[in-house]
Amino acid sequence: MQxxxxxxxxxxxxxxxxxxxxxxxxxEVQIWLDGMKMTLILVAVTLPLSLVFGFIFAAMLTSGxxxxxxxxxxxxxxxxxxxxLVQLMCGFxxxxxxxxxxxxxxxxxxxxxxxxxxxxxxxxxxxFHAEALRGGIEAVPATTIEAARAIGFSSLEILRxxxxxxxxxxxxxxxxxxxxxxxxLTTVGSAIAVGEITYASILIWTQRDNVVELMLVILMFFSVxxxxxxxxxxxxxxxxxxxxxxx
Numbered sequence: 001m002q003x004x005x006x007x008x009x010x011x012x013x014x015x016x017x018x019x020x021x022x023x024x025x026x027x028e029v030q031i032w033l034d035g036m037k038m039t040l041i042l043v044a045v046t047l048p049l050s051l052v053f054g055f056i057f058a059a060m061l062t063s064g065x066x067x068x069x070x071x072x073x074x075x076x077x078x079x080x081x082x083x084x085l086v087q088l089m090c091g092f093x094x095x096x097x098x099x100x101x102x103x104x105x106x107x108x109x110x111x112x113x114x115x116x117x118x119x120x121x122x123x124x125x126x127x128f129h130a131e132a133l134r135g136g137i138e139a140v141p142a143t144t145i146e147a148a149r150a151i152g153f154s155s156l157e158i159l160r161x162x163x164x165x166x167x168x169x170x171x172x173x174x175x176x177x178x179x180x181x182x183x184x185l186t187t188v189g190s191a192i193a194v195g196e197i198t199y200a201s202i203l204i205w206t207q208r209d210n211v212v213e214l215m216l217v218i219l220m221f222f223s224v225x226x227x228x229x230x231x232x233x234x235x236x237x238x239x240x241x242x243x244x245x246x247x
Contacts, residue, residue, distance in 0.1 A: 036198025054129025
């Protein structure tokens with residue numbers, strides 16, 4: 001039944017001038033499915049990583065302590081003003097080599113290309129989260145902060161129970177946009193042979209000459225993922241809405 005459906009799809013696509021003959025090759029189909037799986041794994045790992053470090057960076061930026069805020073500010077300015085691909089290459093080709101040398105050879109280095117994609121893209125987008133949250137924290141009314149201090153809240157408690165909950169509501173649209181961008185940034189993994197969907201498709205189209213066909217699928221694949229992320233963000237934004245705040 002599945003073979004019949006596949007054959008019918010290939011035939012129909014051929015009438016439209018599209019070449020999906022690779023679907024008849026079990027080996028190439030498996031490469032493609034593994035690429036989709038790897039992309040989903042990258043998304044599942046990098047999204048929460050970026051959020052965790054985004055909150056940490058935002059807390060450091062608004063701490064009022066130069067020794068905490070200074071290094072984070074320098075990192076934020078560096079990472080948001082340079083291309084992600086360049087950062088990935090610097091990490092994988094330069095830092096990774098230095099680590100390998102320090103450990104006595106590449107065979108002793110536990111850091112894989114997958115690690116570098118997750119670390120670079122996750123921390124890159126974390127810098128944008130941090131800026132969005134910083135703006136949200138600074139938008140919290142001074143009277144609200146003073147009221148929290150008056151009832152005995154410490155600076156950390158004010159950040160945790162007052163500033164962050166309100167800042168999230170202000171920053172959430174920007175954070176969701178950052179997450180959508182992060183999903184797309186996982187494709188840079190193809191530059192260092194991480195087998196996500198773009199890399200898998202490159203392996204296929206170099207043999208089949210069907211770039212357009214696979215690009216259409218990649219576009220639809222990422223559109224579906226980001227539609228889910230955007231809708232989840234919209235639901236969360238409505239769920240967390242506070243009447244009279246941020247309106």
